[in-house]
Amino acid sequence: MADFLSEAEARDLCDLILAQSTSDGAEVNLxxxxxxxxxxxxxxxxxxxxxxxxxxTVTARVGRRSxxxxxxxxxxxxxxxxxxxxxxxxxxxxxxxxxxxxLGQQTYEQGTGSGWTGAVHNExxxxxxxxxLAAAAIGxxxxxxxxxxxxxxxxxxxxxxxxxxxxxxxxxxxxxxxAADEGRSFFSRRGGGNSIGDAVIDERLTxxxxxxxxxxxxxxxxxxxxxxxxxxWIDTGILSNLAYDGFWAAEQxxxxxLRGGGIKLTGGRGTTDDLVKTVERGLLVTRFWYIRPVDxxxxxxTGLTRDGTFLIENGQVTQPVRNLRxxxxxxxxxxxxxxxxxxxxxxxxxxxxxGSPVAVPALVIRDFHFTSxxxxx
Amino acid sequence: xxxxxxxxxxxxxxxxxxxxxxxADVRIVNTRTQSISTRESRVTELSDGExxxxxxxxxxxxxxxxxxxxxxxxxxxxxxxxxAVERARANARAVRAPVELARVDAYPDGTWRSPIxxxxxxxxxxxxxxxxLSANAEALRxxxxxxxxxxxxxxxxxTTFASTEGSIIEQTAYRSIPSMTVxxxxxxxxxxxxxxxxxxAPMGLGYEHVEMSDLQGRAREWAEDAVAKLxxxxxxxxxxxxxxxxTNLFLTIHESIGHPTELDRALGxxxxxxxxxxxxxxxxxxxxxxxxxxxxxxxxxRNQEGALATxxxxxxxxxxxxxxxxxxxxxxxYQTTREQVPWISDLTGITRSHGCAHAQSWDxxxxxxxPNVSLMPGEEDLVLDDLISATDRGILIKGRGSYSIDQxxxxxxxxxxxxxxxxxxxxxxxLKDVAYQGNTLDFWNSMDMLGGPRSYFLGGxxxxxxxxxxxANAVSHGCPPxxxxxxxxxxxxx
Numbered sequence: 001m002a003d004f005l006s007e008a009e010a011r012d013l014c015d016l017i018l019a020q021s022t023s024d025g026a027e028v029n030l031x032x033x034x035x036x037x038x039x040x041x042x043x044x045x046x047x048x049x050x051x052x053x054x055x056x057t058v059t060a061r062v063g064r065r066s067x068x069x070x071x072x073x074x075x076x077x078x079x080x081x082x083x084x085x086x087x088x089x090x091x092x093x094x095x096x097x098x099x100x101x102x103l104g105q106q107t108y109e110q111g112t113g114s115g116w117t118g119a120v121h122n123e124x125x126x127x128x129x130x131x132x133l134a135a136a137a138i139g140x141x142x143x144x145x146x147x148x149x150x151x152x153x154x155x156x157x158x159x160x161x162x163x164x165x166x167x168x169x170x171x172x173x174x175x176x177x178x179a180a181d182e183g184r185s186f187f188s189r190r191g192g193g194n195s196i197g198d199a200v201i202d203e204r205l206t207x208x209x210x211x212x213x214x215x216x217x218x219x220x221x222x223x224x225x226x227x228x229x230x231x232x233w234i235d236t237g238i239l240s241n242l243a244y245d246g247f248w249a250a251e252q253x254x255x256x257x258l259r260g261g262g263i264k265l266t267g268g269r270g271t272t273d274d275l276v277k278t279v280e281r282g283l284l285v286t287r288f289w290y291i292r293p294v295d296x297x298x299x300x301x302t303g304l305t306r307d308g309t310f311l312i313e314n315g316q317v318t319q320p321v322r323n324l325r326x327x328x329x330x331x332x333x334x335x336x337x338x339x340x341x342x343x344x345x346x347x348x349x350x351x352x353x354x355g356s357p358v359a360v361p362a363l364v365i366r367d368f369h370f371t372s373x374x375x376x377x
Numbered sequence: 378x379x380x381x382x383x384x385x386x387x388x389x390x391x392x393x394x395x396x397x398x399x400x401a402d403v404r405i406v407n408t409r410t411q412s413i414s415t416r417e418s419r420v421t422e423l424s425d426g427e428x429x430x431x432x433x434x435x436x437x438x439x440x441x442x443x444x445x446x447x448x449x450x451x452x453x454x455x456x457x458x459x460x461a462v463e464r465a466r467a468n469a470r471a472v473r474a475p476v477e478l479a480r481v482d483a484y485p486d487g488t489w490r491s492p493i494x495x496x497x498x499x500x501x502x503x504x505x506x507x508x509x510l511s512a513n514a515e516a517l518r519x520x521x522x523x524x525x526x527x528x529x530x531x532x533x534x535x536t537t538f539a540s541t542e543g544s545i546i547e548q549t550a551y552r553s554i555p556s557m558t559v560x561x562x563x564x565x566x567x568x569x570x571x572x573x574x575x576x577x578a579p580m581g582l583g584y585e586h587v588e589m590s591d592l593q594g595r596a597r598e599w600a601e602d603a604v605a606k607l608x609x610x611x612x613x614x615x616x617x618x619x620x621x622x623x624t625n626l627f628l629t630i631h632e633s634i635g636h637p638t639e640l641d642r643a644l645g646x647x648x649x650x651x652x653x654x655x656x657x658x659x660x661x662x663x664x665x666x667x668x669x670x671x672x673x674x675x676x677x678x679r680n681q682e683g684a685l686a687t688x689x690x691x692x693x694x695x696x697x698x699x700x701x702x703x704x705x706x707x708x709x710x711y712q713t714t715r716e717q718v719p720w721i722s723d724l725t726g727i728t729r730s731h732g733c734a735h736a737q738s739w740d741x742x743x744x745x746x747x748p749n750v751s752l753m754p755g756e757e758d759l760v761l762d763d764l765i766s767a768t769d770r771g772i773l774i775k776g777r778g779s780y781s782i783d784q785x786x787x788x789x790x791x792x793x794x795x796x797x798x799x800x801x802x803x804x805x806x807x808l809k810d811v812a813y814q815g816n817t818l819d820f821w822n823s824m825d826m827l828g829g830p831r832s833y834f835l836g837g838x839x840x841x842x843x844x845x846x847x848x849a850n851a852v853s854h855g856c857p858p859x860x861x862x863x864x865x866x867x868x869x870x871x
Contacts, residue, residue: 001446001448001453001456001457002446002447002448002453035846037845037846038468039845040471041645041646041647041648041649042473042644042645042646043473044471044472044473044474045440045468045471045472046441046646047441047443047468047742047744048441048442048443048464048467048468049443049444049445049464049741049742050443050444050445050460050464051432051444051445051446051740051741052446052447053447053740054447055428057424057426066423067423067424067425067502068422068423068424068425068426069424069425069426070410070424070425070426070427070428071426071427071428072427072428072429072430072447073427073429073447074447082426082427085425086425089423089425089502092501092502092503093420093423093502093506094419094420094506094510096419096420096421097419098419182523182524182562183523183562183563183566183569184524184560184562184569188566188569189566190565190566190567191565191566192566289783289784290781290782290783290784291781292779292780292781293779294779294790294792294812294869295810295869295870296569296571297568297569298870300869300870302779302781302790302812302869303781304781304783304784304788306783306784323783323788325781325783325788325790325814327869350650351650351842351845351846351847352649352650352845353845353846353847371814371867372788372814373788374783374785374787374788375655375785375787375788375816376652376655376783376784376785376786376787376788377653377785
């Protein structure tokens with residue numbers, strides 16, 4: 001059966017694909033991903049599946065025109081057809097004045113991570129055991145029985161790292177210089193330009209990307225093959241960088257800075273339990289869900305708490321409360337930080353799958369805005 | 378020599394039977410996707426592509442197993458089938474009750490195709506680029522409209538399906554998705570507002586849908602709305618009679634009726650990600666729970682012409698169906714697959730699947746997905762203007778905006794694209810920062826006016842996500858405009 005591609009096979013295929021193109025230039029992106037899954041529900045297995053997905057994308061360039069074709073049949077005839085189609089489309093494409101030259105040879109950071117394989121680690125054997133994960137989930141579920149509604153309003157919250165990750169990952173997609181310069185981003189400055197240089201969050205906090213950080217460990221290049229290095233986005237509270245693609249960087253007289261390489265927030269030490277002890281009255285949140293944008297200029301989002309929400313009184317978790325809907329801005333909440341814990345990798349995606357690495361600490365935040373109660377369990 | 382896809386399917390089924398499967402089905406799927414995106418006067422993306430492979434699902438020892446591979450030789454197809462059965466046997470060790478499937482008829486020669494009139498893949502890229510760039514130019518003629526993005530995406534999915542029940546079915550489904558967003562920026566950069574083409578739904582149709590959408594003709598109106606939103610009045614929160622246009626209401630139906638009526642959610646099978654449902658347990662709610670007023674009727678279907686979830690047969694060979702989910706305001710039935718329908722047959726009297734099995738592609742297992750779910754128009758021939766004239770103090774909401782709902786589908790908050798006051802039966806000032814927020818059953822039970830047949834519109838979404846690993850689904854929702862009495866409106870900027 002078509003199997004997972006080895007490095008040698010992948011290189012040979014890339015050479016073959018590029019050799020077919022008759023355009024001025026071409027680039028190819030080839031991936032081979034083997035995935036397996038087993039699903040449990042109602043205490044039994046429901047389904048499982050194994051699949052290897054290969055995907056090749058070739059982008060053909062004719063002067064300032066380009067077009068891409070994606071396919072997965074890696075036989076010679078199919079490769080020839082796909083590349084011919086890309087060449088044909090590239091000729092027909094309108095010229096793009098923002099076309100940048102094709103990338104030459106690059107050097108990349110040497111990461112040591114294997115593929116992302118588990119809930120909290122790149123190495124299967126170092127992952128928290130499924131038994132421990134299940135015990136933690138069961139414990140929370142038991143402690144959530146008979147949750148009572150609480151009045152919506154502004155609360156001091158202790159956000160577990162997963163909850164912090166759910167919100168902080170949103171900031172990454174907003175770090176775009178062009179959108180800011182065009183006046184359509186949270187990071188646009190009144191009167192024009194962007195907010196690089198402004199204090200945007202608490203001065204204890206630093207937000208960066210780094211493909212070889214041991215908590216992130218991810219691909220050290222973008223889909224276009226551009227190297228990714230450590231990039232400081234927010235440095236002790238000050239916005240230091242926004243993402244500039246090749247074209248916009250040239251327009252603005254800067255070096256390109258690209259997003260990728262995961263996202264990590266640092267600024268303190270301590271576990272969630274340590275942070276709970278510092279709170280006289282507040283709420284402990286396990287994670288957030290169904291987070292969606294409400295107002296783009298202020299980066300305001302709405303969503304709900306889920307899977308374990310508790311009242312804190314005098315530094316102790318006392319009782320479970322019903323889930324709550326919030327309206328908050330991930331950026332402005334980071335300006336209301338009381339305490340910062342130690343950073344750890346989390347599963348921040350809504351579907352609980354892999355995705356771009358996110359490492360964040362637990363946080364205590366004051367005046368977190370909850371707007372209504374949900375009966376949902 | 379060449380072997381047909383049907384023959385490959387039958388070889389795979391034979392291999393599954395030989396390996397001991399009690400039931401097996403196979404899908405060989407070829408999906409072609411083409412996209413062209415533009416901003417202002419540039420084409421930013423031009424892509425085309427085709428992905429294909431085989432997925433075999435087998436039932437052995439009471440458990441499911443699934444394997445998929447891109448290889449389409451005789452040997453590879455047989456090997457995939459054998460592995461699916463091996464997987465089923467491994468899973469059988471942790472299954473609590475053996476899977477039982479409701480009966481389905483055999484269709485040894487089934488064929489179906491989306492009712493397209495013009496093949497989108499036969500239209501040149503130049504024609505497509507010209508259409509989008511001309512539309513962009515129209516939008517930018519409006520003073521204050523600074524940026525515009527427009528795009529069109531086309532999908533053609535060809536599926537050859539066969540099952541050990543004796544069905545062999547070939548289907549070709551098309552999707553056409555044109556779209557535009559205009560951005561206006563305040564001259565002092567203090568604000569920006571966007572207007573997206575909510576009146577244009579993604580559809581299971583061909584290029585004729587793009588032509589009828591008339592992006593060039595409507596661009597101006599969208600651009601004017603985006604600019605007007607900059608100086609719209611920030612809404613005073615409170616209770617209002619909320620009149621919701623179908624370009625917004627379709628998504629509320631999706632979130633608050635479509636999702637909670639998925640039977641697997643109601644029984645806890647999707648709790649880990651997509652959530653559960655307040656419509657549970659079935660014995661407490663079927664025929665008993667009042668979802669809305671007596672004039673409220675909701676149908677599930679997979680046969681509305683041009684709708685996104687419309688097919689000839691589902692991904693386990695069940696023919697397209699149409700059935701009541703809410704009848705005269707009462708909840709009466711869920712969405713089901715062959716495995717699920719026996720769980721509630723005693724309560725519904727229905728012993729056949731409603732045909733909701735769907736897999737995103739060859740490489741993913743089919744499971745219960747939302748069909749088209751639609752709110753039927755009222756009998757009286759009312760249109761939106763009639764709802765407006767009957768309203769003394771209200772807010773009119775059009776277009777799809779922000780949307781968020783809890784994991785049991787109770788507490789929701791929905792925004793929109795364009796909002797207007799309604800005073801003494803007339804449209805007034807444009808508003809902004811509007812969202813309507815509340816609880817699903819309170820909302821539908823507050824519905825007090827419903828548009829008639831002439832006002833029915835088919836909205837749709839292509840991004841519905843469920844399952845782990847997640848799978849995407851495309852689904853349409855038809856509805857007329859409707860009015861909701863004294864519902865809570867919040868100001869999202871405060």
